[in-house]
Amino acid sequence: MQKVRVGIIGLGNMGAAHAAYLAAGQVEGATLAAVCDAIPSKQAWALESLGDQVAFYEQEGELFSSGLVDAVLICTPHYHHPASAIHALQHGLHVLIEKPAGVYTKQVREMNEAAKASGKVFSIMYNQRTNPLYQKLRELVQSGELGEIRRTNWIITNWYRSQSYYDSGGWRATWAGEGGGVLINQDPHQLDLWQWTIGMMPVRMRAFCRFGRYRDIEVEDDVTAYVEYENGASGVFVTTTGEAPGTNRFEITGDRGKIVIEDDRMTFWRLRTPEPEFNKDFKGVFGQPECWKCDIPIHGQGGAHRGITQDWIHAIQKGTPLLAPGEEGIHGLMLSNAMLLSTWTDNWVSLPIDEELFYSELQQRIEQSRYQADSSNSSDATVADMSKTFGS
Known part of the structure; x- marks a missing residue:
């Protein structure tokens, strides 16, 4: 061939x-x-x-x-x-x-x-879709082993970045240069995996982004978002570049148990009886379903x-x-855009988002950005300079 x-x-x-x-x-x-x-x-x-x-x-x-x-x-x-x-x-x-x-x-x-x-x-x-940890998680969810999803939580705060990191390039952490902060630079993989592993996107979101909370930058470096799914499940996503030591813990709860990925290991707390079934039949006061802690073996390194x-x-x-x-790249970006738009409008945002409103809000911030590109430098290129810089 x-x-x-x-x-x-x-x-x-x-x-x-x-x-x-x-x-x-x-x-x-x-x-x-x-x-x-x-x-x-x-x-x-x-x-x-x-x-x-x-x-x-x-x-x-x-x-x-x-x-x-x-x-x-x-x-x-x-x-x-x-x-x-x-x-x-x-x-x-x-x-x-x-x-x-x-x-x-x-x-x-x-x-x-x-x-x-x-x-x-x-x-x-x-x-990260090649990572056997997340492939196994997706498999367990899709097979029904976890049951119906009820809650997702991802704390991803081990993205520590110093002021000297941001100072290393004038384009860094600017609306004109990068178009955002931790959500667009560090978190694209997690935002993708968040929806890819469970197979669904939220229907609405309320987010709180803080801009330049820990560093002298103009974009977001601290984010907490709450989401709701069509089936009634909820989720929380927390991320920052300003905390040390950081955490990377992804937890998904279903009506058949809970899966946690942390420290490159997967643990499945599996209920012997699905929670809805137990609740229907149980007649006591403080009982709960029998739970087995299972360390899920993960094979391979991923490509x-x-x-x-x-x-x-x-x-x-x-x-x-x-x-x-490539078409699926829009899903993780939709999540990060929604987090910013919810913060900028100080309100709930439905997904899919109002793309024209987001674009308008973003342009206002680009116009006020401290960064002005040098179009002769391929790593220093704003929206206006892109076609000239790369010959499109």
Whole structure:
């Protein structure tokens, strides 16, 4: 089978990492054919690290129309993911985008529509979906082993970031540069897994985001959100970059027990009798269902970033189902957008959100942002500078 010729757009930390394993031949059926970055000096790095067989371009449009690639991996700044993906799809290329899918759902929905119309294989780098812990959780929920979901709780506060981290780039933690804080930068994987593992999205939300609570930044660094689901279940999501030591604990309660993931282990407190059944038959005062504590064995390590890339290549070559379809990137982003919108409006928000209202609120904050981009730097690009920076 002919190898898929892959191009990479953006040679920042993640783009360079993807380029390294592709160039080393660590993805079956794929070969790295070209890379692109708006910083001319990246060409020297590419030549030294990837060899002279990998073509280098400063403009993504040149790479897309070069005829050298069949598929591209998009590793540009957050705001540009949808625009760059649409541009590639219009050139008849398969697309894999880095997370997040974008900054606001309005632009991501346009990207999804373009992907559907293109007929090309479109995936997103949700590498945590390869983690056997979360795959096992999804399996237990889907099989009915946990019963009907009643409550979800995720405390993910082990994202500690110092002021020096934020000071390392003027674009960091700004509305114009990144489009948000902990929700858009650190939490996309958790927000995706929150809905992917249980198989449902909330129907409404009330959230409380605090902006620059712990650091001198303009975006959110502390979030508490309460959600409600169509079946009557509720959930809480708590995250921050300003606490130490942090916690990463995901707890799901169903009417057949409770599953907790913490410290890379899964524990299932399984009820011998489902709670509704016990409640119906029990005639005492303080009784409760018999409960068994089960340590669920987890096998394998997961494929991480390389695993998602391999999954994408297999889908292109063999037509196999994607583990992380690109269209599903909108779900986690919808959750983060809803948290911000609930805070900005100081009110409940229904899901799907009012995308025009969110976009309007976001634009107000971009206009007031302290960051002004230098369009010559690929890591320093605002919305207005994106097309010029990456040649779309």
